[in-house]
Amino acid sequence: MKRPALSVVVPCYNEAACLDVLHARISGAARAAVGDDYEIVLINDGSRDDSWPVMQRLAAADPHLVAINLSRNHGHQLALTAGLDLCSGEQILIIDADLQDPPELLSDMRATMAAQGADVVYAVRRKRAGETLFKKVTAAIFYRMLDRLTDTPIPLDTGDFRLMSRRALDALQSLPEQARFIRGMVAWVGFRQIPFPYDRAERHAGETHYPLGKMIALAFDAVTGFSTAPLRWASHIGLALTAASLLLLVYIAIGWLTGSAVQGWTSTMLVTVVLGAVQMLVLGMIGEYLGRLYIESKRRPLYLVADIAGPVQGHARLGY
Numbered sequence: 001m002k003r004p005a006l007s008v009v010v011p012c013y014n015e016a017a018c019l020d021v022l023h024a025r026i027s028g029a030a031r032a033a034v035g036d037d038y039e040i041v042l043i044n045d046g047s048r049d050d051s052w053p054v055m056q057r058l059a060a061a062d063p064h065l066v067a068i069n070l071s072r073n074h075g076h077q078l079a080l081t082a083g084l085d086l087c088s089g090e091q092i093l094i095i096d097a098d099l100q101d102p103p104e105l106l107s108d109m110r111a112t113m114a115a116q117g118a119d120v121v122y123a124v125r126r127k128r129a130g131e132t133l134f135k136k137v138t139a140a141i142f143y144r145m146l147d148r149l150t151d152t153p154i155p156l157d158t159g160d161f162r163l164m165s166r167r168a169l170d171a172l173q174s175l176p177e178q179a180r181f182i183r184g185m186v187a188w189v190g191f192r193q194i195p196f197p198y199d200r201a202e203r204h205a206g207e208t209h210y211p212l213g214k215m216i217a218l219a220f221d222a223v224t225g226f227s228t229a230p231l232r233w234a235s236h237i238g239l240a241l242t243a244a245s246l247l248l249l250v251y252i253a254i255g256w257l258t259g260s261a262v263q264g265w266t267s268t269m270l271v272t273v274v275l276g277a278v279q280m281l282v283l284g285m286i287g288e289y290l291g292r293l294y295i296e297s298k299r300r301p302l303y304l305v306a307d308i309a310g311p312v313q314g315h316a317r318l319g320y
């Protein structure tokens, strides 16, 4: 099998309104970069709109296009995983479907990759147009918090928009975990990785599919996937409370010895309430890890494919 020089992988959820423009702009950028030697892999992540019929129409008209229809909505990171499993290019561009990441940067990213001998060129958001202040602030706090927690240095303000070499992708796909925080996993893989600053555009159409709930879920996957610091805090909190309770013990003993023991509803309540809260918090932290351990131990496939439209060029692993 001959690999195409380039695969462009795009996870799509309810992006019907973007797909025609997306296809045209990616095709233009790919052609400018590698001529005819490219494939575009679109993944329909259980969209509720017309994304799949639109993809089928595009795939029927363009031999460069492969479209994968997942069996249901598996979430952004797993949809992306499906596309990365299926694509077969020597270089792989990961990009969002909403055109917030301009495909035209491809040529410059390839030039950077060649000039620096890099395996990964990851796009760093300098500006984010058309996103709410809330999103920008929470994202900025999240990436900085993550950076302090994790042992793997995960680049700040970086999404999944990036160009990768085949060997970096193969390394990435050898990580089997269910809870996938792909931008962190790529950082973990190592090799030579170079930042590429860019200004993030507005969505071409539609609205973000990352409401607060999903952002928090992704943040939990990121923290638990890359750090056991919260578990360490749990033991630190336990140690600190043990030290405090020893002091309290001395205080109680003195009260008993001097006969001034009763009084003190306030202090009793304080101790009960604080200890109760801290215990629940620590149990919750342990529960987060335990739950993930349980999910990983089931070893379910990461996603299921319902249909494929267009030529499958590569070694379709399809996750199961």
Ligand code: UDP
Pocket (backbone or CB within 6 Å): 010, 011, 012, 013, 014, 015, 045, 073, 074, 075, 076, 077, 079, 080, 095, 096, 097, 098, 100, 207, 208, 209, 210
């Ligand atoms: N996406 C997906 N499955 C989901 C949610 C999102 O495949 O369940 C895709 C979406 O179509 C887009 C990318 O993931 O291509 C990023 O999503 P979005 O643009 O909504 O996130 P934001 O840019 O607002 O962080």
Ligand code: MG
Pocket (backbone or CB within 6 Å): 096, 098, 100, 203, 208
């Ligand atoms: Mg977006």
